[in-house]
Amino acid sequence: RITQVLLNLVGNAIKFSEVGEVVVNAVAAEGWFIVSVSDTGPGIATADQEKIFEEFQQADSSSTRKKGGTGLGLSIARRILAMHGGRIWVDSSPGHGSTFRFTLPVRVEAPEEAR
Numbered sequence: 001r002i003t004q005v006l007l008n009l010v011g012n013a014i015k016f017s018e019v020g021e022v023v024v025n026a027v028a029a030e031g032w033f034i035v036s037v038s039d040t041g042p043g044i045a046t047a048d049q050e051k052i053f054e055e056f057q058q059a060d061s062s063s064t065r066k067k068g069g070t071g072l073g074l075s076i077a078r079r080i081l082a083m084h085g086g087r088i089w090v091d092s093s094p095g096h097g098s099t100f101r102f103t104l105p106v107r108v109e110a111p112e113e114a115r
Contacts, residue, residue, distance in 0.1 A: 001080045002104065005088075008073040009037040009100050016041035020097070031106050038099040044092040053078045053088070077102070 006024075013022040020040025027034050044052065055075045074088075081088050085105045092098035 002084070005077040005080050005102065006035065006037075008077050009102075012073065013037050013039035013041065013098075013100075017097070028106055033104045033106060034101060035104075036099050036101045038097065040097045043094040043096050044090060044098055045094055049090050049092060052090070 010022060010024060017039040018041075022040075023036075023038045025036045025038075053074045055072060078088050081102050081104065086103045088100065088102040090098055090100050
């Protein structure tokens with residue numbers, strides 16, 4: 001399921017970045033995995049940044065919208081991450097691209113022989 005989250009974020013970044021780059025970064029710090037997907041797309045207005053995580057919502061909901069999609073991917077990602085104890089958010093401003101970040105708790109399982 002976490003793969004689905006990552007594929008959704010990378011897919012969106014590619015779809016909305018007609019030129020430039022998409023960068024994926026992951027680190028482990030203080031008991032958390034922190035993953036970020038950054039793009040050089042058009043960015044997202046502050047007023048839309050929370051809305052895009054709701055079902056069937058997109059930053060550009062006009063009838064002349066150029067990019068397809070159902071508006072479900074980010075709401076599904078948020079739900080999956082919440083089920084695993086994580087969260088997702090976006091840092092963005094119009095004209096400067098977006099960085100989506102999500103966290104997941106690090107869970108270390110005991111080796112098989114220790115159980």
